[in-house]
Amino acid sequence: MAARLALATRLRPAYRLVFLYFRCLGQQMKAILAYEADFVVLMISAVMVQLTGLLFIWTIFQRIPNINGWTFWQVVMMYALIFVTEGVGSLFFEGTWRLSNLVYTGQFDQILVRPVSPIVQVLAGAVGFNGLGNIVTGLFLIGVGIANTPVAWTPGRLLMLVILIASAATIRVAINLGSAASAFWVKAPWSMVPMFVHQLGEFAKYPITIYSVAVQALIVLAIPFAFVSFFPTAFIFGVDAWSIQGLLTPLVAIYCVLMAVWLFRVGLRRYESSGH
Amino acid sequence: MPLIEATGLTKKFRQAVKEPGLVGSLKHFFTRQYKDKLAVDHIDLSIEAGESVAYLGPNGAGKSTTIKMLTGILVPTSGRLIVDGLVPHERRQQNARNIGVVFGQRTQLWWDIPVIESFNLARDMYEIPPARYKENLAHFTELLGLAEFMNLPAGKISLGQRMRADLCMALLHDPKILYLDEPTIGLDIAVKDSIRRFVRSRVEERGTTVMLTTHDLGDIEDICDRIVIIDNGKIIHDGDLAALKDNYARDRVIHFELARPPESMAPICAGLPACELANDGLGLSVRFDRFRFAAGEIAAAVMRHVEVVDFRIDEPEVEDLIRKVYLGQLSLGSAESDAGSGEAKSLVEA
């Protein structure tokens, strides 16, 4: 009985955070839905980006059968994973992209005088409906990609697939949050450091075997974008040489979250509200 | 034990220095120069529960920086700060439950959604018991007249409406301390009045501790019992309003209305040494040090020489007092007191 009570009191704060996160996010959704035209434009633009990217890959594969041994569907899978995870980041955690501006203008003050974790408030601070477009088309492409894999899909393997996608999205969001924490050091009205880190994700759209060792080290070890797309793809297609690393993805996700939270906390101590 | 206690509280900022123009930008590109600014310089401040304190000072004197340290927004560079038993920046979230904050320039309300939804979100964030919430909301809605715009988004209501809604939101969770930063800036008289009455009622009925920064003397006189003045990061006055008057308002002025113009001022002047006299026809005013003369003595001295129809005594204006405090700094030869005199001017305008 006592043990259950202890667990309940320990769970309660976590439950409260999740509840408040969705509560804040809900407010943002209501606000955005008031602007119907934006919603449509954002969805269309997200789909457009995916289609043009796909068109690019398709055009290349019209000329050559494979890139360094990687087939069309494998590259499409990497692309799709990048877009799905980006979509999750936009739809549910777009707030990370607002942090720079909040800190720059001093509006972050408001977050600090509320009795809720600043990280939760930042994450739930905005909604990007372009994410919905990315998630839907990305998932569709993943589905088509899976239909083109040579492996047999057991329930265990399907479960692993779900875990991998969730981990990949977590890594992506953690990278966003960690780089957004740079706002406490670098004062700028827009997210320049997060944008910079985000652009590193370009490398993850293609198989990492095409890069030099330095670039590979950068996206495997330094900022692990390779675990968002490449390693999970290798696992999904049963490419033996790289599948094992794919199984590390959940661990990498945990590591990234811890790093992001740590960076945010360190940065928070440096916060100098603008205008004294 | 005081509710708010600061000892040697200090905040230092590092500022980038840049020369103007393209050349300056280019230089700045390659070499950045910084200088330190002591925004708050070893201040000691102790506020008891239930006090209402006006925290005054020129722009850039360190008012907002102090408030931001008290609310836990800023981490002090050095010194000790305890608010209701907590170090604010270390226990931000607990501290947030004890305080309500209204920044006049910014809003806590969500811009695009109806005001009432912002209140509901506050209810969830602060975990206000439903009954308490309902009661407070109904009470504040009535006192502040919020009903007419409760269902409009914050972006669509006027500044005065927004300030009232912000005030309501800051108090829904019954905070022990209410911080108000320029709460009436840019508002019209009627709204100012309703806000002041509301805040005063919280002080008197609930014993809420209020700390207020303002450029508006009406705010001070209607809400506050105690005045703390900060300049160049240092507290230069701390006392109640009456004490301030005693310390700085030695001068009084009596205005006389005469039956006919005096033939000569000389005898009157002779009878009132160390006083300043001014005469324009039927009006005569005497400025005197109230610690040297009683008002009656002055009146008697004047009436010995001329026939007086009517007279009135000017009470010292708070704005005069505060200006004098700043000017006092000036005469002490502080190098950076230019800001002080500028501020004195803006206080007069307010």
Next chain:
Amino acid sequence: MGRYRKYVSLARTSLEITFVYRAGFALNMIGTIFYVVAMFYLWQTIFLGSSSALGGFTWPEMKAYLLVSFLLNSLMTWFAEWNMSMDIKEGRVATDLARPMDFQASRMATAFGPLPFELFSALVVGAIVATVFGGIALPADPAHLVVFLISAALATLIKFGMVYCVSMTAFWTTGIDGVMVGRVAIQNIFSGALIPLVFFPDWLRALAAVLPFQGMISTPALTYLGKMDGPTTALMIGLQAVWATGLLLLGRLAWRGAVRAVTINGG
């Protein structure tokens, strides 16, 4: 001359702002290196894996194409577009209407102000990438270089015209990010920034030919490499000029319509 002084002054201010946010611009520039480097590695793998030239391009030519494309893409960054849309969105247009300035001309000054900075940093980045990968094709004929410069200037005008037209949508939508992202996506594929247009299947190439985007990257890049014969080059540059003029005019029309709508309906 006096008439244009104010615009020159605006351009200078805009350049100064770029310096203020120099770290941001530098980071943005370095960020684009990732994209260029990724593309270089991708195409390197493709070219090394195939025995002959692809789509009529040799690997050194392809490298030159990618670099020229990067250089042109670096001019007039999102900053100009973002600024323009924000001006409209935040209602600063009203103050602009009260100024004795042409809106389009002043936006152009603001957009072109940072060009020297952008060009310089893009050249630095380009030089680094060129050194690392080596073997970049140079123009076979100095005349190609002259024609290329003309074509590049027209490309920048087209880009401005396009960005200006698109930012007008800020009058109607509040979220400008979506519109910006959408434009970049379409522009990247149809301008030839991602892949030379000859790689496209016929139907896609036909589509690209009737759109203004090819004048932004493809035409200047092909003149640099001397891939088109004399008459074709003249025709393509003429087409660039037509599109540049057309887009600038369209922008003026859109502006006039929008202002009328705003001043009648209120912002």
